[in-house]
Amino acid sequence: MSAIRTLLAPRLLSARNKKDISVVRVFVFGAIGLAFWGGLFAVSYRLLIYFRGIEELGDILAWKLLSMVLIICFALLIFSSLLTALSKLYLSKDLLLVHSMPVAGRKIFTARWLETALDSSWMIIIYTLPVLIAYGMVYSAGAAELFYALFVMGATIILLSLLASLLSAIAVMVTVILVPPGRIKTIFVFLGLLLFILLYFAFRLIRPERLVDPEAFDTVMTYLKLLETPSSPFLPTTWAFDAIRGALTESLGSPLLNGGLLLFGTGFTVCFAVIIADSIYFKGVSKSQTARRPFRRPRERLRSRNRTSIFPRPVAAYLEKEIRTFFRDQTQWSQIFLILALMAIYLYNFKVLPLERAPIKTVYLQNLLSFLNMGLAALVLTAVTGRFAFPAISIEGEAFWLVRSSPISLKSFLWIKFFIYLIPLLILTELLIVATNLLLAVTPFMMALSVATTLFVVPAVVSLGIGLGAAFPDFNSENPAQSVTSFGGLVFMFISAGYILAVVVLEAGPVYRIFMAGMLEAGLRLTDWLWMAASFGSILLLTAAAIYCPMRYGHDRLVKAS
Amino acid sequence: MIELNGLTKRYGRTLAVDRLHLSIPEGMIFGFIGPNGAGKTTTIKMMGGLIAPDSGRVEINGIDMGRFPEQAKQCIGFIPDRPYLYEKLTGMEFLKFTADLYGVDPGAFPDAAHAMLERFSLLGWKNELIEAYSHGMKQRLIMAAAILHDPKVVIVDEPMVGLDPAGIRMVKKLFQELAANGTSFFISTHTLSMAQDLCDQNGIIHNGRLIATGTLDDLKIQANATEDDLETVFLKITREEQVGRPYPQTAGD
Numbered sequence: 001m002s003a004i005r006t007l008l009a010p011r012l013l014s015a016r017n018k019k020d021i022s023v024v025r026v027f028v029f030g031a032i033g034l035a036f037w038g039g040l041f042a043v044s045y046r047l048l049i050y051f052r053g054i055e056e057l058g059d060i061l062a063w064k065l066l067s068m069v070l071i072i073c074f075a076l077l078i079f080s081s082l083l084t085a086l087s088k089l090y091l092s093k094d095l096l097l098v099h100s101m102p103v104a105g106r107k108i109f110t111a112r113w114l115e116t117a118l119d120s121s122w123m124i125i126i127y128t129l130p131v132l133i134a135y136g137m138v139y140s141a142g143a144a145e146l147f148y149a150l151f152v153m154g155a156t157i158i159l160l161s162l163l164a165s166l167l168s169a170i171a172v173m174v175t176v177i178l179v180p181p182g183r184i185k186t187i188f189v190f191l192g193l194l195l196f197i198l199l200y201f202a203f204r205l206i207r208p209e210r211l212v213d214p215e216a217f218d219t220v221m222t223y224l225k226l227l228e229t230p231s232s233p234f235l236p237t238t239w240a241f242d243a244i245r246g247a248l249t250e251s252l253g254s255p256l257l258n259g260g261l262l263l264f265g266t267g268f269t270v271c272f273a274v275i276i277a278d279s280i281y282f283k284g285v286s287k288s289q290t291a292r293r294p295f296r297r298p299r300e301r302l303r304s305r306n307r308t309s310i311f312p313r314p315v316a317a318y319l320e321k322e323i324r325t326f327f328r329d330q331t332q333w334s335q336i337f338l339i340l341a342l343m344a345i346y347l348y349n350f351k352v353l354p355l356e357r358a359p360i361k362t363v364y365l366q367n368l369l370s371f372l373n374m375g376l377a378a379l380v381l382t383a384v385t386g387r388f389a390f391p392a393i394s395i396e397g398e399a400f401w402l403v404r405s406s407p408i409s410l411k412s413f414l415w416i417k418f419f420i421y422l423i424p425l426l427i428l429t430e431l432l433i434v435a436t437n438l439l440l441a442v443t444p445f446m447m448a449l450s451v452a453t454t455l456f457v458v459p460a461v462v463s464l465g466i467g468l469g470a471a472f473p474d475f476n477s478e479n480p481a482q483s484v485t486s487f488g489g490l491v492f493m494f495i496s497a498g499y500i501l502a503v504v505v506l507e508a509g510p511v512y513r514i515f516m517a518g519m520l521e522a523g524l525r526l527t528d529w530l531w532m533a534a535s536f537g538s539i540l541l542l543t544a545a546a547i548y549c550p551m552r553y554g555h556d557r558l559v560k561a562s
Numbered sequence: 563m564i565e566l567n568g569l570t571k572r573y574g575r576t577l578a579v580d581r582l583h584l585s586i587p588e589g590m591i592f593g594f595i596g597p598n599g600a601g602k603t604t605t606i607k608m609m610g611g612l613i614a615p616d617s618g619r620v621e622i623n624g625i626d627m628g629r630f631p632e633q634a635k636q637c638i639g640f641i642p643d644r645p646y647l648y649e650k651l652t653g654m655e656f657l658k659f660t661a662d663l664y665g666v667d668p669g670a671f672p673d674a675a676h677a678m679l680e681r682f683s684l685l686g687w688k689n690e691l692i693e694a695y696s697h698g699m700k701q702r703l704i705m706a707a708a709i710l711h712d713p714k715v716v717i718v719d720e721p722m723v724g725l726d727p728a729g730i731r732m733v734k735k736l737f738q739e740l741a742a743n744g745t746s747f748f749i750s751t752h753t754l755s756m757a758q759d760l761c762d763q764n765g766i767i768h769n770g771r772l773i774a775t776g777t778l779d780d781l782k783i784q785a786n787a788t789e790d791d792l793e794t795v796f797l798k799i800t801r802e803e804q805v806g807r808p809y810p811q812t813a814g815d
Contacts, residue, residue, distance in 0.1 A: 006662040014650035017691060097646045100610050101663040102635035282631075286614040289607070 003103050007111035010094070025487040032490070033126075041130035048138040063245060066135060070160070070237045070244075073128050077121055077161055081168035084120040088112045089169065089281070090176060090288045099285060109277035113169050120168075121161035128157060132244070139248040152247035152255045156240045159262045163236055166269045170276055176284035193338055200345060236265060314408045318416045339384055343432060346380060350439045367515060370442040371508070374433065374450050378457050378500040381429045382493060386484035389421040389465035390492055393558070394473045394483050411555050418466045418551065426458045445518065449511065456539065457503060460546035461496050467550025468492040471557040499546050506535045506542075563588045563746040564609070564715055569618035571604050578604045580770040582618070588714075591737060591747040593761030595754060595792075597800055601770040602750045603643070606719050609748065610640045623714045636664065639708035643719035643750075645700070649693035653684055653703050656692060657710060664711035678706040681736070683729075697724040705733065709740065716740070719750045734760055758792040768800050 047065075051058040089112050098108055132153045140146035179187070232238060239258040246254025311319060326332050350373075393414075396403060403413055433450045442450075472488020483489055510532040517524050569582040579601045586592045596602050607613045609620050611631045620627040625634040648656060657675045666674065679685045682702040687695065695703065701724045708716065716737075722730050737747055737760060751757050757764055758778060765775040774784045778792055785798040 003663060006659060009659055009662075010648040010651055013655050014648060017650045017652070017655075094646050094648065096607075096612055096642065099612055100635065100638075100640040100642075101660070102632045102665075103663055104632055283614065286612070289613050 003107045004111045004114075007098065007103065007108065008114065011115060022487070028487065028490065037127065037130050040127060041134055044131045044134035045137065048134055052138060062135075063241075066244065067237070067241050069128065069131055070240050073124060073157070074160055074164055074237050074240075076124050077164035078168055080120040080124065081116060081165040082172060085113070085116045085165065085169045085172045086176075088116045088119075089172060090285060095285065099282070104278075105282040105285075106274050106278040109169075109173075109281045110274060113165060113273065116169060117162055117165035120165055125157055125161060132157070135244070135248060141250070145250055148250075149244075149247040152259065153244050155259065156243050156262060159259075159266050160236060160240050163262070163266045163269060166266070166273050170269075170273050173276055173280055173284055176288060177280055193341060196341075236262060239265070314406075314412065315416050315419075318413070319420055322417075322420050335387055339387075339428075342380065342383075343428075346376075346432065347435055347439065350436050367440075367442050367446045370437055370440050370446045370450060371504075371511060373436050373440070374453050374457075374507075375500055375504040377429055377432050377436070377454070378461065378503075379497065380432065381425060381458060381461050382496040382500070384428070385421070385425060385461050385465040385496070386489060386493060389417075389425070389462055390469040390489055391483045392417045392421060392466055393470045393554075394475060397475050400475055410558055414466060414470055414551055414555055414558075418463060421466065422459055422462045425462055426455070429454050429458050443515075443518070445514065449507075453503065453507065453539075456543045457500065460499060460543045463547040464492055464496050464499070464550045467552070467554035468495070470554030471550075473558070473561070495550075499542065502542060503539055506539050510535045563590075563623055564592075564748060565619075565621035566605075566609070567619045567621070569605065569608060569620065570616050571601075571608060571613070572616055577770050579608070579615075582767075582770075582772055584765060584772065584775070586746050586748060588746055589741050589744050590763065591741050591749065591761045593757035593764040594748060594750040594767065595752070595757055595764055595796060596767035600767045602767055603719060605767070606642075606717055606748070606750055609717050610638060610642075611635050636711075637714040639711070639713035639716040641704055641708045641716070641718040641721065643723065645704040647692045647700055647704065649691065651692055652689050653679065653692060653695070654688040656703065657707055660707040661710055666711050674710060678710055682706045682732070698726060698729060701725060702729060709736075713745065715746045715748070717748045720753075721749060721751065722753055722756055730756075754793045754796055764792065766796060766799055774799050 048062055051062040051065075054061070089109065092112075099105075133150065136146050136149040136153065140149050239261045243255045243258035243262065246252075246258065350369075393400075403410070408416075430451060433454050434447070437447050437450055468488055468491055469483070472483075472486065472491070474483050474486065484492070510528070513524065513528045513531070516522075517528075564584070564586040566582050566584040569579055570577070571579040582601075582605060584592075594602055594605070604613070608615050609622070609627070611620075611627050611634060614628065620634070622634040623637040625637065627634040648659075651659070654675060657678070658671065661671050661675070675688075676685070679688050682705065684699060684702055684706065687699065692700065692703070701721075705718075705721070708718075721733060721737075725733060734756075737749075741747060741762075747761075749757070749761065763775065763777055764781065765772050766781070767773070774781055776784070778795070781792070781795045781799065782788070785795045785802075787795045787798050
């Protein structure tokens with residue numbers, strides 16, 4: 001045990017020794033987290049109160065919801081643990097240091113598993129708690145009962161997290177023996193994304209909105225019959241559900257029995273995992289250092305330097321480097337897959353919109369949705385830019401010294417990055433806008449407006465991404481692509497969302513006037529023209545500022561940091 | 563003290579280390595030299611128990627690394643060429659961490675750590691975060707951590723990289739002192755002048771095979787060289803080896 005404590009010590013000491021904690025950042029992150037937590041609690045509480053008010057059906061729905069929450073929570077825990085376990089057990093920077101020490105492999109595994117359990121589950125637990133607390137407050141009779149229920153729920157969720165991380169660690173250890181660790185990460189991410197997409201489409205196919213449609217009553221009874229079918233008694237989520245339900249209905253036996261099953265199951269799995277680790281963990285570590293990924297050498301003609309480039313040589317050099325490293329990085333492929341999946345889901349949502357059953361005129365609704373779609377697509381663009389363009393500077397990593405020592409100014413370097421990411425993101429967003437407008441069958445005016453607005457918004461958002469990414473770089477990160485979840489990433493998301501909102505608000509008025517004038521076949525007045533000029537002029541100025549200012553700010557911060 | 567018996571390691575179809583046999587007695591400083599990609603780091607990692615050989619055996623102080631890795635590692639002070647250090651730990655905290663894992667007596671630790679930090683000119687930095695250390699200071703800290711528990715064997719990959727001249731002299735003197743007390747050293751290096759000055763014997767590895775081993779005089783005879791210079795001898799031996807066998811070597815050759 002002392003070896004395990006010692007192996008965990010660097011983590012605890014490092015956290016204690018961190019001096020560069022910004023109070024502002026802690027406050028901002030804390031406030032956002034708290035707001036989200038509170039929002040979840042409020043929605044859950046409200047929903048459960050509503051369910052409780054429905055006779056007979058309400059409780060069935062509430063328990064089914066709880067069951068679904070626990071299943072989703074467990075699935076998220078497993079997926080999160082898979083990637084974390086892989087990194088902690090086989091890909092972390094201190095792996096060789098730790099394995100050179102006279103410590104048994106099973107003890108190293110145990111220390112790493114504990115870190116995995118904590119890292120992969122803390123956020124999921126924190127954001128499941130408001131839902132469970134809502135259940136406790138709605139279903140408990142008094143303070144003592146609430147305390148009892150909360151205790152059972154807390155213990156259950158912790159045991160589920162431990163069990164999920166153990167199962168993931170075992171799966172990772174076994175898989176590494178068969179597949180190199182570098183490939184496993186990509187495989188797990190792809191599987192996770194596939195699962196997410198399948199779950200989403202399955203959810204959409206069920207069409208739960210029918211529950212609020214009285215005409216679907218006959219089918220609702222059939223659906224509710226399905227809801228009542230029990231889950232498998234061998235699943236940990238069933239034990240967790242039965243324990244929590246028992247605690248909420250003030251039973252003692254069910255929480256004891258099912259809690260005991262969960263505890264025993266977790267304990268058994270710990271022993272099993274340690275035995276497995278003793279046999280194969282070091283073999284996997286050894287294999288992970290010697291496994292080579294097959295690399296297909298580029299064809300000779302592509303490596304030729306004698307071709308004429310339309311770009312200046314430094315630009316061409318960075319462009320070539322960026323494209324090659326992007327497509328040779330397997331983690332980027334999973335991100336591309338995610339983007340394509342999100343776009344498919346986005347377009348599918350537009351396809352199934354029940355416009356014909358809306359109480360307002362279809363042609364008005366279509367064009368209104370198209371207008372709002374500009375904002376939504378721009379928000380999707382923000383998310384994609386956050387994933388690809390924001391880390392564009394950080395991704396240089398330890399090779400940034402090459403940039404600093406090269407005969408290219410930092411300013412030029414940043415603008416080169418800007419144009420490299422602008423073109424594909426512009427094409428992507430325009431395609432999204434045109435495709436959704438075609439699905440909505442909008443007027444030619446709305447199509448032209450959407451395309452033109454996107455032409456201005458995309459450079460602004462990309463500039464915000466590159467500029468703020470340069471202002472808040474992280475060259476030491478093991479996964480720069482996740483830098484969008486940092487303080488700088490949050491700043492980028494907020495400013496970008498604010499800019500998009502401003503553009504939408506500024507355009508809304510004039511666009512409405514133009515649209516209504518067209519619908520009513522009336523002309524525009526002088527005040528309308530002046531209003532349009534002011535609005536579109538403001539948008540142009542705002543866009544120019546959104547392009548110039550972040551790049552300037554990023555450049556200055558980068559120079560100062562260097 | 564160090565026995566390597568038929569050590570072999572493949573990376574896919576490439577034979578990185580080919581049936582390496584070596585025996586290093588107590589108190590010897592052995593230099594392990596070779597061109598880039600010859601198999602030095604792979605050999606060192608197998609000796610340190612970081613990777614498992616495909617065949618063959620590593621014995622440290624008579625203990626089989628494959629069968630009793632913890633006991634074997636207990637005898638080793640391991641200094642890699644690009645060591646990872648916990649940047650948010652202080653120098654003293656890092657020494658405590660390694661001391662705890664190597665089972666250094668907690669009562670003896672403060673004095674031992676103090677002496678070690680003083681020896682490596684890090685006493686004034688013991689409570690500073692490692693992220694503030696220069697590259698040379700990090701190298702010295704890792705050396706201090708490696709010999710804190712009085713190992714019987716020290717395995718080191720490129721010991722002098724990043725050290726200033728005073729540091730290099732101090733490390734040479736320290737290694738010689740420890741060797742005189744019975745500690746065996748296995749030093750992988752490209753700095754042939756250092757290998758010539760410091761090492762009692764040298765082994766030359768090329769394409770995964772140990773092609774020559776012995777004192778400088780032994781190597782001169784093997785290379786049929788007259789120069790009293792390890793660099794010339796080394797280049798002669800490896801050039802002749804290169805002409806005799808094409809690179810890279812694949813399994814089954």
